[in-house]
Amino acid sequence: MTDNVSFKQLVAWLHEFGTLVNQNKSYLTELDSAIGDADHGANMARGMTSVLNLVDADGADGVGTLFKKAGMTLVSSVGGASGPLYGTFFMKFGTSTGAADQLTPEQLAAALRAGLDGVLARGKAELGDKTMVDAMVPAVEAMEKAFGEGESLAAGTAAAAEAARQGREATIEMLARKGRASYLGERSVGHQDPGATSTAYLFEALAASVDKA
Structure with missing residues (x-):
């Protein structure tokens, strides 16, 4: 048995992500209503359904x-x-x-x-700007570190998932410097970023799809 991720697992990843987005559509919208346009949940649910x-x-x-194809559909x-x-990603x-x-x-x-890298180039956001980048960067870095140390596929994806969760939580106390939330200034502090949450x-x-295989 190899420790590769199969096409079937990657398809399952998309399905699992779509399921999580749809299950948490109202929550994502609630988060976005505090610091954005109140449409992140509905938009992502529609996109992943497509x-x-x-x-x-x-x-x-x-x-x-x-x-x-998935990326072009989201765009x-x-x-x-x-x-x-997400389409660029x-x-x-x-x-x-x-x-x-x-x-x-x-x-x-x-x-x-x-x-x-595509998200960074397109969105021009950096760590600490209170965006999806604050969950995505630590997730990717945690996976690279795990695989660099010889960890298994399951361990690497689990490490990425945990790092993304921690990154999401860290956005709560951040001051938004990008996007609609940045218009709020200090009022953006104390709210969890919806993009980091969906990330x-x-x-x-991904971790769940690998773990189920």
């Missing part, structure tokens, strides 16, 4: 095609900043993986790093 409608689990076109179906940012992930039908832990980490779901979904 993504899952196109997922073809037979793997004929490879991981890259799947994730590039075209999700309003606000989240569509372009998935498209860069897919570009990194190419036509592979499974990924080694190192390839998975590299694809996630490519996705993160934590993204990595929780």
